[in-house]
Amino acid sequence: MNLDSAIQKHMDWKVKFRTAISKQERMDSVTISKDNCCDLGKWLHEEGKTQCSTLPSYATVLNKHAAFHVEAGKVASAINAKKYTEAETMLDGGSAFTTVSGEVGIALMRLKKEAA
Secondary structure, rough: OOOHHHHHHHHHHHHHHHHHHOOOOOOOOHHHHHHOOOOHHHHHHHHHHHHHOOOHHHHHHHHHHHHHHHHHHHHHHEEEHHHHHHHHOOOOOOHHHHHHHHHHHHHHHHHHHHHH
């Protein structure tokens, strides 16, 4: 798993959400809410568990990643409910989504360092 790529893909969610808001697109909020459907989540629950579960930061990554998907699911649900202003607010700095998104990035960088 390329952890740098995983960090970037999770950062890209904000762009995906803003695009969905501007185009008023529907999103698969059920899948987005699950932490084992994206490439990183699949890796964390399968190969990454085998390779990294003994590393101190693995549990943190797993927990922060799950929390990220819960918040991402909330944003997607707001978009689907056509609550576009609310969804935009959920993407602002200091929001739960933005906070946990940053925490995932930090945790992944720690995991990468420990795995090296």
